[in-house]
Amino acid sequence: MTSYDVVILGAGPAGMAVAAELAGHVRVLVIERGELARTHATWYSYADRVRDHGLDDAVAFRTDHVLFRSPNYAHEMKDDCVVVDHRRVLETWLGRARAGGVEFVQASYQSHRSDTRGVVVRTSLGDFRARLIIDCTGPNSPIVRAENLILRKDAWVLRGARVRLPAGRYEPHIAYYPLNDDANTYVGTHPFSATELNVYVFQGQYDTLGDPATLQALFDKTLATEFPGAEIVEPLGGTIVSGVLKRYALRRVLFFGAAGMMNPEAIGMGFNEVLRQVRSFAKGVRGALASDRLDARSLERVAMSVRDRETMYFQRIIGVFSLHFIRSEAKWDGGVRWLNLLGEDSRFWMRNELSLEWIRRATLKLHRAVPLHEAVKLIPVGDFAFVGGQLARFAALTIARLAREWLAGIVRRSDKAG
Ligand SMILES: Cc1cc2nc3c(=O)[nH]c(=O)nc-3n(C[C@H](O)[C@H](O)[C@H](O)COP(=O)(O)OP(=O)(O)OC[C@H]3O[C@@H](n4cnc5c(N)ncnc54)[C@H](O)[C@@H]3O)c2cc1C
Structure with missing residues (x-):
């Protein structure tokens, strides 16, 4: 052997x-x-x-931004992005x-x-x-x-295709936006060349590995209404699973x-x-x-x-909140508001390059984007203890940091006086 x-x-x-x-x-x-x-x-x-x-x-396509849209907000995440x-x-x-x-x-x-x-x-x-x-x-x-x-597991389930589009009919963006249907479906677009676009529909699903084939009819319908005249080049799709x-x-x-x-x-x-x-x-x-x-x-x-570990914990909190965003009537409004509050910082979230200081700032902004009384209603019961515990820990870290800065200020002042 x-x-x-x-x-x-x-x-x-x-x-x-x-x-x-x-x-x-x-x-x-x-x-x-x-x-x-x-x-x-x-x-x-x-x-x-x-x-x-x-x-x-x-590299097939270069751009300096990714667009996130929700029914009432839009966020342009600035970064040097490529589609390969x-x-x-x-x-x-x-x-x-x-x-x-x-x-x-x-x-x-x-x-x-x-x-x-x-x-x-x-x-x-x-x-x-x-x-x-x-x-x-x-x-x-x-x-x-x-x-x-x-x-623990959740999944983005995706179904789509690379399509050829009539020239000049579409402005190329890497973009994610909701279809505003009852099933909370989203559309993703990755431009591939001057005339070709990778486009797919996707849904966030909880506690499943998902089945992309279930989205085929919805994709066909979306393609016909959102990109009329598109010609399919090759099928795309799959399941993106994350969890613990x-x-x-x-x-x-x-x-x-x-x-x-x-x-x-x-x-x-x-x-x-x-x-x-x-x-x-x-x-x-x-x-x-x-x-x-x-x-x-x-x-x-x-x-x-x-x-x-800190990054894993934080992304898990965002995972739980995103489920909230996905299920809520506002369809991702809270998520895009959070990205807007983060401003230029939002790119670090997508890159998964998070420092502790970034996590602290982003957590405070999450509180502003999603009022606690709304979050409480939508976070899955099984995740409640985890999210509550982590948010309390981040709050304690923030208080400890402020206390350290305050003490350091007193020491500096007394040194000067001495
Ligand atoms: C439509 C779509 C869009 C995406 N967009 C992005 C994006 O923009 N950016 C990004 O970073 N990620 C994106 N992803 C996610 C990314 O593609 C996946 O996370 C990545 O493919 C996971 O890689 P992997 O090699 O771990 O698994 P896979 O890609 O699933 O590869 C697993 C391989 O193992 C083989 N295999 C399975 N079982 C067996 C077996 N029993 N014996 C032998 N071989 C086996 C399979 O045939 C397959 O080739 C996207 C995914 C999809 C579907």
């Missing part, structure tokens, strides 16, 4: 990026059940992140991985078992031996399911990407998280392999080293 240091399950953006980063360092096999370099997603990202990863050739050609991104990573000796097989993961020498991965094409599995199988990870690891796992690693198994619930809640943006985290993650993996620390506790440390 062929033996590897790492078997990566799944060749979506997470699996491909890890394979490209590990290439040339350790022996890697990638097991993908579908065709390589194929996905039905569309990715908006940031010029600096894409450049840092040498993916400039994959998802196939070119995956093909670039595939080329780098192959050049560094990574092997690929088209097979479906079925199960695995550990023994004293490592782990044996059973697939539809036979068995492979490895020291470590990195599970990048996305929202429906068979390992996460079999081990019953999900503590009981554990982010098992003995000889690490999760990365959507399988590890790495999409920031409410934002989604799983491709962006891959770009943000993959280098540190791959470094942690190489360290764990070099020291042969592949037990559950050591691997959990690797998984957590790319996550910031």
Whole structure:
């Protein structure tokens, strides 16, 4: 049986990026059940992140803003944004991985078992031996399911297409806005070229992994009314899952990407998280392999080293509030008001680059955007203790900081007087 240091399950953006980063360092096999370099997603990202990863050739569209609209408000989030050609991104990573000796097989993961020498991965094409599995199988990870690891989950369910539009009929924007229907459906647009647009409808769903096929009829109707004359080039869609796992690693198994619930809640943006985290993650993996620390506790440390707890807590609060925004009669008005109150700061939320000071400011603004008596009515009962506890903790941190500043002021004044 062929033996590897790492078997990566799944060749979506997470699996491909890890394979490209590990290439040339350790022996890697990638097991993908579908065709390589194929996905039905569309990715908006940031010029600096894409450049840092040498993916400039994959940029399909550049802009300096993202538009958020709700029935009564609009927010223009300023940033150097790009839409990338998802196939070119995956093909670039595939080329780098192959050049560094990574092997690929088209097979479906079925199960695995550990023994004293490592782990044996059973697939539809036979068995492979490895020291470590990195599970990048996305929202429906068979390992996460079999081990019953999900503590909490919610999903953006998306269905759409790349379409060709009659020239000059549409102003290209990366934009998100509600359809104002009873099901609280939203429309997302990612311009792709002068005449092509990636467009999809999406819904926020709670405690489910969702089923994009249920949105097909709604997408067809929306396309006909919002973009008359559009011609479908290729279908798009999928589920962006975020949430909380009981554990982010098992003995000889690490999760990365959507399988590890790495999409920031409410934002989604799983491709962006891959770009943000993959280098540190791959470094942690190489360290764990070099020291042969592949037990559950050591691997959990690797998984957590790319996550910031304060950021996770805060995005979870926003996730809970966004559910409130989605369900409320005002259809995202509260959310867009909050973005307007954040002003130039809003881009850090979408980038998931949050400092403690930013979190403090954003929490105070959240209180202003959503009156407490409204929030109380709409936050799901199961999340109430968490949100209440976190908001109280942020309030305590703010009071402690103000008290420290006040004391420091007294000390400075008495030093001067002395
Ligand atoms: C329409 C749409 C728009 C989006 N927009 C953005 C955006 O603008 N910006 C952004 O950052 N993110 C965006 N996302 C989210 C992003 O695409 C996902 O978060 C990302 O694809 C997750 O990557 P992944 O590699 O973890 O999982 P996936 O992309 O789901 O890849 C998992 C891979 O594992 C394979 N696999 C599954 N099971 C098995 C098995 N048993 N054996 C072998 N292989 C298996 C699958 O075939 C697949 O190739 C969007 C997603 C969609 C659908």
